[in-house]
Amino acid sequence: DVDAIDAQTSHTTVQLPGLVSIGTFVPTLDESGAAAFEQTTKASLASGFVFNSIIPYTAEGAAVVDARTLTRANEFIQGNAYSDYSLFVAANETNSTQLQQVSALTSALYINAEEFDASVIPSFASHFGAWPSNKPIIVDAKSTSLASLLLLASLFNSKIHVTNVTNIDDLALISMSKKKNLNVTCDVTIYSLFFSQSDYPGASFLPTKEAQKALWDNLESIDCFSVGTTPYKLAKHLGEPISAGLGFADSIPLLMGAVHESKLTIADLIAKLNANPISILGLSQSESYIDVNLDRKTSTLKSPVKVWSPVKDAVGSVERVYMNEQTVSLEGEFVVTEALGKESIAQHASSISNESAVD
Amino acid sequence: DVDAIDAQTSHTTVQLPGLVSIGTFVPTLDESGAAAFEQTTKASLASGFVFNSIIPYTAEGAAVVDARTLTRANEFIQGNAYSDYSLFVAANETNSTQLQQVSALTSALYINAEEFDASVIPSFASHFGAWPSNKPIIVDAKSTSLASLLLLASLFNSKIHVTNVTNIDDLALISMSKKKNLNVTCDVTIYSLFFSQSDYPGASFLPTKEAQKALWDNLESIDCFSVGTTPYKLAKHLGEPISAGLGFADSIPLLMGAVHESKLTIADLIAKLNANPISILGLSQSESYIDVNLDRKTSTLKSPVKVWSPVKDAVGSVERVYMNEQTVSLEGEFVVTEALGKESIAQHASSISNESAVD
Ligand SMILES: [Zn+2]
Ligand SMILES: [Zn+2]
Ligand SMILES: [Zn+2]
Ligand SMILES: [Zn+2]
Ligand SMILES: [Zn+2]
Ligand SMILES: [Zn+2]
Ligand SMILES: [Zn+2]
Ligand SMILES: [Zn+2]
Numbered sequence: 118d119v120d121a122i123d124a125q126t127s128h129t130t131v132q133l134p135g136l137v138s139i140g141t142f143v144p145t146l147d148e149s150g151a152a153a154f155e156q157t158t159k160a161s162l163a164s165g166f167v168f169n170s171i172i173p174y175t176a177e178g179a180a181v182v183d184a185r186t187l188t189r190a191n192e193f194i195q196g197n198a199y200s201d202y203s204l205f206v207a208a209n210e211t212n213s214t215q216l217q218q219v220s221a222l223t224s225a226l227y228i229n230a231e232e233f234d235a236s237v238i239p240s241f242a243s244h245f246g247a248w249p250s251n252k253p254i255i256v257d258a259k260s261t262s263l264a265s266l267l268l269l270a271s272l273f274n275s276k277i278h279v280t281n282v283t284n285i286d287d288l289a290l291i292s293m294s295k296k297k298n299l300n301v302t303c304d305v306t307i308y309s310l311f312f313s314q315s316d317y318p319g320a321s322f323l324p325t326k327e328a329q330k331a332l333w334d335n336l337e338s339i340d341c342f343s344v345g346t347t348p349y350k351l352a353k354h355l356g357e358p359i360s361a362g363l364g365f366a367d368s369i370p371l372l373m374g375a376v377h378e379s380k381l382t383i384a385d386l387i388a389k390l391n392a393n394p395i396s397i398l399g400l401s402q403s404e405s406y407i408d409v410n411l412d413r414k415t416s417t418l419k420s421p422v423k424v425w426s427p428v429k430d431a432v433g434s435v436e437r438v439y440m441n442e443q444t445v446s447l448e449g450e451f452v453v454t455e456a457l458g459k460e461s462i463a464q465h466a467s468s469i470s471n472e473s474a475v476d
Numbered sequence: 477d478v479d480a481i482d483a484q485t486s487h488t489t490v491q492l493p494g495l496v497s498i499g500t501f502v503p504t505l506d507e508s509g510a511a512a513f514e515q516t517t518k519a520s521l522a523s524g525f526v527f528n529s530i531i532p533y534t535a536e537g538a539a540v541v542d543a544r545t546l547t548r549a550n551e552f553i554q555g556n557a558y559s560d561y562s563l564f565v566a567a568n569e570t571n572s573t574q575l576q577q578v579s580a581l582t583s584a585l586y587i588n589a590e591e592f593d594a595s596v597i598p599s600f601a602s603h604f605g606a607w608p609s610n611k612p613i614i615v616d617a618k619s620t621s622l623a624s625l626l627l628l629a630s631l632f633n634s635k636i637h638v639t640n641v642t643n644i645d646d647l648a649l650i651s652m653s654k655k656k657n658l659n660v661t662c663d664v665t666i667y668s669l670f671f672s673q674s675d676y677p678g679a680s681f682l683p684t685k686e687a688q689k690a691l692w693d694n695l696e697s698i699d700c701f702s703v704g705t706t707p708y709k710l711a712k713h714l715g716e717p718i719s720a721g722l723g724f725a726d727s728i729p730l731l732m733g734a735v736h737e738s739k740l741t742i743a744d745l746i747a748k749l750n751a752n753p754i755s756i757l758g759l760s761q762s763e764s765y766i767d768v769n770l771d772r773k774t775s776t777l778k779s780p781v782k783v784w785s786p787v788k789d790a791v792g793s794v795e796r797v798y799m800n801e802q803t804v805s806l807e808g809e810f811v812v813t814e815a816l817g818k819e820s821i822a823q824h825a826s827s828i829s830n831e832s833a834v835d
Contacts, residue, residue, distance in 0.1 A: 235619065236645035242652045260594065261620035264627055265649065271630040272656035286595035290624065293601045297631035 135167030135405030137394040140345040146180040150193035153361040158199040160362025160422035165407040165435040173207040183215040213243035230258035238265040245273040279303040283324040285331035304341035357425040373433035405440035418449030494526030494764030496753040499704040505539040509552035512720040517558035519721025519781040524766040524794040532566040542574040572602035589617035597624035604632040638662040642683040644690035663700035681709045699752045716784040732792035764799035777808030
């Protein structure tokens, strides 16, 4: 096919700012967490993500809920980060009094509503009261629970971000709340934009085909694209191997395919994968960029992490990742030593005050 | 038994201000509505209720949804009111644009969430936008729908009243919203305080035994006691005859029984059946009182309306009802002609501006 981009040259390269993952899932953050975290940040960085906000849930449940578990996670993580990163702390039914202690060391409070009966949600009022108003409360929540959490955000003047939106009623509720000046933003996972329950029957964590269409029709209401937990859930659903770094390598190929089909613009990608997540997480702008070859098959790259993927014959390759004043990845291969991880972690210091345990 | 009240005299009379029904159900408001309305206001007035706010739903569904249906209901009602009254207008999925026209002629917007899929609730945003902020939006809603409606009230700075609370999670959500200064109030139906799903298996519209205990334990969070639709639903559930005026005659006997058992105070009754509903509905204080004989069996009264009741051997009789500067009911019998109905309707004029159709 011949279109504006293709017509220019046989292999067109687009430069984008480094991508920010507003929700990165690491399968484990315990003793074996060092390797999982290293592999996750390697996979994400080679795929163009220079920053990872780490979801405080692993395959075993909530992993970061207080100062003790935060310190523990940092021990496993330290020295193993290829990208910059920050941690979230998970809300549970009893830890509202511990939030004051950890809020300065984390970038968001994370509420995984799936873990709680909808009737429990009002009891999170104390969490909304305790959490600093300038940092987001990130909620993975639907219908009842979502409405309750938006109500809490409204009552407490909180900054709330709804992650992993998969249905149109939830998006309507969020859009309406935005219109009435609630401080609310949202993201859709990239897999949710390209895979539906029609593709994978029984995969209730994916949108229906109809809902997926509605998500595409309402892109202007969606602030960010995320990787999130969907790749992990899909692999689990299909009985495919669970490994660290699932989903990252598919992000640019899937999204660039949509740009190619005029369903997305490059400006959309920059807004939803860089500018908006940076603003939501309160990060400082770092100098980073990635070069994407729009027509190159990803199979021609030397990927540092091999993981299962539902995407076949992907086109759209991240040929270079530049961050922290140097090229860190070329043709999928790292051109730096492990040491860089530490430096890039330190880089987010300016955005998080009173930090200590992380660095 | 001998207690403070009994010790005073063998038949103790307590004087209360005239009761206000914040939600009165009339089984029909169509051609046969005149008789149903007359019987409802007769039953309520003889039972001590001098004011009825008419729920815009009948046994057939929403009856007042726009100017045309409001005019029609008024035609049937006019000249048949024994008590003062006002009408509510029901929200449906399409009538938000018609609210401006009828808001001045009605005292509240009524949303019966049971009639709508929870996913429809966010679409009521336009109703919240259109409804005047000084008049209440009364919602019969639970869980998901309740949270969504409270969110709308919060976003639109609306005055919201939750009617017919039957479970503790909903009450917790309301209490929390109150604490954060949302303009929200609520009521529990009198039947819900005295009958539970344990008494009537399968009667899902009643609280569970456990929820009922929780309602009693949280009386300070409950602004009003109402008659509501519960008596109608219970009669229907049990296959008992549906007639106009169900539930009113049981109100004082049931509540006075609770006063007798020290579960309620007379001050509670005055607040929840007079002061609070008057304030919520924005009514003007009218001079009215009722004399209640605490120890007299209601079977000794000459009730003007005979309807089915689940209450046996009720004690606590309304011996006199005084309103509009005269005694209107004595020993359960009316001592006035029908004409009074009109006068008493006119009495609430001062509280509702721009009224015309009603009077
Ligand atoms: Zn092409
Ligand atoms: Zn090339
Ligand atoms: Zn599954
Ligand atoms: Zn740091
Ligand atoms: Zn006694
Ligand atoms: Zn007597
Ligand atoms: Zn039934
Ligand atoms: Zn009037």
